[in-house]
Amino acid sequence: MTLVLACDIGGSHFRVGLVDEEGNVPHDVTLASPAEGDDGSIAPETWWDRFTDAAEQLARAAPDAFAGAAAVAVCGVTRTQVFLDAAGTPVHPAITFRDARAAEIAEELRARLDPVHPEAAHVNAFHPLARLAWLKRHAPAAYGRLAWVVDPKDFINARLTGVVASDSVSAGRLAACAASAEAGSLFAAAGVSEAVLPPLLAPGATVGIVGATLGGALARLAGRPVVCGSHDTWAAVVGLGAMRPGFAYNISGTTEVLGLMSPADATADGLLTIDWGGGLNQIGGPGQNGADTARWLAELLTRWRGEPVDVPATFETLLAQPRDRAPVLFLPLLQGERTPYWNPSMRGAFLGLNRRHGAGDLAWALLEGIALLNRDVLTRAETAAGIACSEIRFGGGAAANRLWAQVKADVCDRPVVVGTAGEPGLVGAAALAQVAAGTFASLEAAQARMARPDRRYLPRADRRPFYDALFGQFRRAVAELAPLSADLAHLETPI
Numbered sequence: 001m002t003l004v005l006a007c008d009i010g011g012s013h014f015r016v017g018l019v020d021e022e023g024n025v026p027h028d029v030t031l032a033s034p035a036e037g038d039d040g041s042i043a044p045e046t047w048w049d050r051f052t053d054a055a056e057q058l059a060r061a062a063p064d065a066f067a068g069a070a071a072v073a074v075c076g077v078t079r080t081q082v083f084l085d086a087a088g089t090p091v092h093p094a095i096t097f098r099d100a101r102a103a104e105i106a107e108e109l110r111a112r113l114d115p116v117h118p119e120a121a122h123v124n125a126f127h128p129l130a131r132l133a134w135l136k137r138h139a140p141a142a143y144g145r146l147a148w149v150v151d152p153k154d155f156i157n158a159r160l161t162g163v164v165a166s167d168s169v170s171a172g173r174l175a176a177c178a179a180s181a182e183a184g185s186l187f188a189a190a191g192v193s194e195a196v197l198p199p200l201l202a203p204g205a206t207v208g209i210v211g212a213t214l215g216g217a218l219a220r221l222a223g224r225p226v227v228c229g230s231h232d233t234w235a236a237v238v239g240l241g242a243m244r245p246g247f248a249y250n251i252s253g254t255t256e257v258l259g260l261m262s263p264a265d266a267t268a269d270g271l272l273t274i275d276w277g278g279g280l281n282q283i284g285g286p287g288q289n290g291a292d293t294a295r296w297l298a299e300l301l302t303r304w305r306g307e308p309v310d311v312p313a314t315f316e317t318l319l320a321q322p323r324d325r326a327p328v329l330f331l332p333l334l335q336g337e338r339t340p341y342w343n344p345s346m347r348g349a350f351l352g353l354n355r356r357h358g359a360g361d362l363a364w365a366l367l368e369g370i371a372l373l374n375r376d377v378l379t380r381a382e383t384a385a386g387i388a389c390s391e392i393r394f395g396g397g398a399a400a401n402r403l404w405a406q407v408k409a410d411v412c413d414r415p416v417v418v419g420t421a422g423e424p425g426l427v428g429a430a431a432l433a434q435v436a437a438g439t440f441a442s443l444e445a446a447q448a449r450m451a452r453p454d455r456r457y458l459p460r461a462d463r464r465p466f467y468d469a470l471f472g473q474f475r476r477a478v479a480e481l482a483p484l485s486a487d488l489a490h491l492e493t494p495i
Contacts, residue, residue, distance in 0.1 A: 004433035005058075005069040005221070007051060008232060008425035009033070009076025009152050011097065011254040014047070015423055016054035018065050019430030021439045023239075023421055023450035027062040029054040040101065041093035044082045047152045048159050052216060059217035067220040070437035071227055072160065072210065075429040076153040078170050078231035079286065081131050084148045088158045092142035095131050097255075098288070100336065100344040105137065106130035109190055117183035119176040122272065124342045128174040132192045148198045149174065153229055160218070161208030161226050168200045169230045172274040175200060202277060203230040204432045204443060227436045232425045233257045233286065234276060238443065239424030239431070241451030242393035245280060248378055250408065250416075251424075252398035254292045258339075258374050259284025260381035260389055268384035270340025271377065278444070283381040285339030289332040289370055291397055293348075296334060297366050301359050312401065319367075319403060321360030327466075328352050328361050329473055330369030331481065336489075340377055341478070347485040351477055367404055368467075371411035372474040378412055391415040395424040402455070409457040411467050416457040427451065 017028030034046035059066040079097035103125035113120040136143040177186035187194040242249040251257045272285040298314040329351040336344035409416040421427040431446035440446040
């Protein structure tokens with residue numbers, strides 16, 4: 001049995017585990033991810049603290065297994081910028097994926113960037129170029145020391161190896177700002193140095209080896225290869241077995257991510273197209289809703305009890321209640337939305353409420369609203385790629401809920417498949433490390449062995465007319481309510 005050390009940095013949880021060549025995780029540690037400050041930022045050192053803490057716990061629980069780990073791979077959250085100086089030391093708190101502080105600057109940039117440049121249309125509040133422009137304007141001292149912009153997983157790799165690098169997938173949006181055949185560099189137009197882009201490696205390439213000067217449990221891994229992982233979505237897609245043409249993935253954790261794997265380098269309105277390697281392009285992107293939206297409703301309906309809310313149990317109770325024949329339509333846009341609208345000012349809504357509706361109707365509407373947003377993304381991706389999705393591989397915490405998986409299958413009218421891996425991101429990172437360790441000849445071979453399907457949900461034909469009609473109403477409601485949402489987002493209640 002070959003064990004590797006894998007790490008998955010999530011928005012809510014930080015997971016480190018020893019994973020074998022079958023995708024089993026005999027030993028693992030899950031910690032809470034670092035909490036964001038009042039301004040939405042995170043001190044990068046807290047990710048390293050989580051990593052070393054988890055390593056110490058694993059080494060105590062399974063000392064021989066830990067010391068025998070053949071390679072290390074870290075994957076994790078993207079759309080999160082860590083700003084480093086030439087020595088690899090952070091110069092400013094990291095700006096996280098939920099942070100919209102660069103919205104105003106993004107709007108300024110869009111007004112002056114050359115619209116012919118293929119990346120110009122993607123510059124928004126969450127884009128790394130806008131955040132770099134924000135740093136230059138609002139933290140000039142930090143910008144003056146800036147040498148590299150990386151993801152949190154790259155920061156951990158740099159601490160392990162002394163080498164600063166990123167991967168071509170995670171850094172795809174920033175790399176795309178370079179001069180193109182159509183237009184000049186967006187870096188130059190934004191007044192940002194292109195030199196902050198670190199060396200980019202293919203996912204699975206070796207960054208370096210674990211340094212000999214590290215203390216504690218990590219000293220036992222000195223000399224082991226550290227593999228360049230990619231972002232958490234990329235890793236989870238591998239862990240779900242969806243890195244194949246015509247497959248779609250849906251990672252449903254704190255927030256949702258959905259995309260289609262396409263051989264064609266096609267573009268779709270509101271979606272991100274990124275070369276994920278191996279002749280495949282991801283067409284889709286991350287959202288702002290998911291389990292966090294479900295938690296909001298569960299807390300809203302039960303907070304009066306004054307006790308911690310068990311979200312799965314609360315939803316089980318709510319969904320067991322009788323449902324009214326008249327549906328409620330929910331727009332799951334509580335925090336604005338990224339894919340496919342890229343509008344931080346969008347807001348949520350329950351539409352069609354009548355006096356008979358109860359808490360159960362709201363719970364159903366929430367599940368369906370998130371699935372309708374999934375369908376909007378999938379429909380755009382299929383149209384652009386010119387292919388129909390054969391199945392959706394579903395992972396993340398919500399995948400444990402059989403009813404939610406069936407709702408997604410019915411709303412999207414596609415089979416939904418849940419794998420055996422409880423933590424597909426961890427398994428995907430481990431697949432990279434297993435290839436580096438020589439266990440498999442290729443990532444494709446590792447995926448085939450380590451990512452195994454478990455449950456399959458087929459769309460029910462009798463639900464299709466209802467959900468086709470509801471999807472039409474969903475798209476109409478999003479378009480018509482967006483201007484009102486923007487006005488409300490800038491209106492303050494007097495205190």
